[in-house]
Amino acid sequence: MGLPSKSKPLQLKHFMSSSKFKPLAMNLGRLTINLSILETHLPKCKNLKQFNQILSQMILTGFIRDTYAASRVLKFSTDSSLSDIDLSLRIFNHIENSNGFIWNTMMKAYIQRSCPQKTLSLYKLMLGKNGDRDNYTYPILVQACAMRASEFEGKQMHSHILKFGFDSDVYVQNTLINMYSVCDNMRDARNVFDEMPVLDSVAWNSILAGYVRVGDVKQAKCIYDQMPVRNTIASNSMIVLFGKRGCVTEARHLFDELPEKDMVSWSALISCFEQNEMYEEALDMFVKMVANGVMVDEVVVVSVLSACAHLSAVHTGKLIHGLVVKIGIESYVNLQNAFIHMYSSCGEIMVAEKLFNAAYNLDQISWNSMISGYLRCGLVEAAKTSFDSMPEKDVVSWSAMISGYAQHDRFSETLALFQEMQLCGIRPDETTLVSVISACTHLAALDLGQWIHAYIRKNSLKVNVFLGTTLINMYLKCGCVENALEVFEETAEKGVSTWNALILGLAMNGLVEKSLEMFAKMKTRGVTPNEITFMGVIGACRHMGLVDEGRRHFDSMMQEHKIEPNVKHYGCMVDLLGRAGMLKEAEDLIESMPMTPDVATWGALLGACKKHGDHDRGERIGRKLIELDPNHDGFHVLLSNICASKGDWDGVHEIRGIMMQHGVVKTPGCSMIEADGVVHEFLAGDKKHPRMKDIEVMLDEMAQKLKREGYAPDTNEVSFDIDEEEKETVLFRHSEKLAIAFGLIAISPPSPIRIIKNLRICNDCHMAAKFVSKAFGRDIVVRDKHRFHHFKQGSCSCNDYW
């Protein structure tokens, strides 16, 4: 920053190769240096020593005071690789009689070394000295502003240009167009362009490049069509723009029409296919490119490898690897990283690892690709080891590892790593937070989730589609409908997934009508529903037993939206019919399915049989199911429950035997509850909690109060052949009751008691929760495997239909 670093004054000794003055190596002999000698000898300089000797001669003889001679020697210094920028600056500072050329040369030198801020500092110095600016000066300065992408500085420069009257210079105008384009200000770029009396090819190309940069297809096309001369670069840029904006047909057409296609034309089209998820086309095009003898470089190969990764085309990837080695470009870091990504995407993690270990020029992306590769292949531990040994971790590394934990259902570790990241002072970005919020959702860690929401607001992070959807989902899955609706309204960028989260979540919370309303609203807003939307919509109908409406939506999938119902949609319909007691219709629908029904579909019918007491149908289907899926614990349990409710204890024992035989273990009921930011977990019959004594006392109090209110335990739920009193004790140790008791102790009103259960809530716990909400005057929110139950004043939001 600031002015170019102060250089030491130019003294003769700087240019002496030793303290002893030697005669010029270039045979200057005893000749006094003059212009002609300078001009013949400067270009012949082979090393810094020779250059220094000429320079020292000039100082010694005072010839450096000749402005023209000084400008030649400075120019040589800035252009030649023999000298460096510090020496150039020392020469520049030594020149007493400087002129515009000399200033321009020094300012240009900083541009060439990518130090535009030093160019601008020199300009300030020049202004102070009222230096000799000329029409060569401002193109350099405007370019410096463009390099800094600083519209503020650019505009200042523009006003100087007007003030000093350089605005009619075509070079100046062209750099202004470029500067405004780089700053994405196409309005001012266009103003300059429109006012140019004579447009040369640079002006056309610059304005086109601007429209391409901001992605304005309409204007770019307009300019391209009007261009008097179109070069390949212009055409290639248009292909790129079409690709970026999803106009694949136009890109392909333009490519076909090109009279001359170069390497960039081919790779622009290939990248267009790749970006628009047309991976086969990308590969085909690459094959044609090679067949046509077009040169291939590392940039195009990176695109093609990405296509291979998406297609899992490891064989093609290996062929390309061979080609890359043959043409000798394999050591490009980007290419190595693309190979690591391709191989790990195709499951060839060992190959990726070998490449990674063999590479000598690893960068941050290499490490991040390797970690993501391990995670993609499910090797979470290997990823963590690699992560721990990284020399430097950036936000991408942390996000990759955090999302890796989240995607492998290791939610506590997700949150722990997030905390560690913060301790390391790395600021999370939108991507990181999506994974963390998703972990909060699974763990029902609402406190942390809300903290993150506040963090997003405080740091004005952009709530993009993913983040918005994740937040809405979290609030709905934690039973906070109001908050979810608020985020939904605030989210500017709404995708189909955002609507889906809302439709599914509202229905889960028992707000079926609102959910269906949102579905209607979504369609009027022009958002096209997808198959997940219909899962939500039919699911909503299922929560309230809206059979006719559900059927209507199911039929509309094909008729209106051309979406073929999949096995899950059928399963959902079977569940809807079954729950409503239409068991025969449900079974008929299964028989009429165009695909093989999955176990979940039969399972839905089995559940319905249990609910509606159709024991015969239930037993028939249950036996079929445990054959189809002998490892599924839930079906065995349901079947055994059906036997139990018939009083068929032999059947119960038989099923138990089958379970033992297959090693099927019933998933224990588990409830989670968050108190003061800590998540507590309860298993059925659990006695391990540190506050178990208090909980026992509360359970007794609950039992007494509930009985007074008229609660009678529903012992039908217990499928053990034990007496009624014992059954009641078992019932009162269900995990959700333990959690409710704990909630009554640990969470002070009016905060609701929020519980998450891994299985579906049983009849008895549902009834008990209703009584507790009344007898203790507490709101209880239970999220079970399928939906929410908001208990308030003795009733539940599900209206006892679940």
Next chain:
DNA sequence: TTAGGGTTAG
């Protein structure tokens, strides 16, 4: 009397 400035794609 010399010398120097601008755009551009995958």
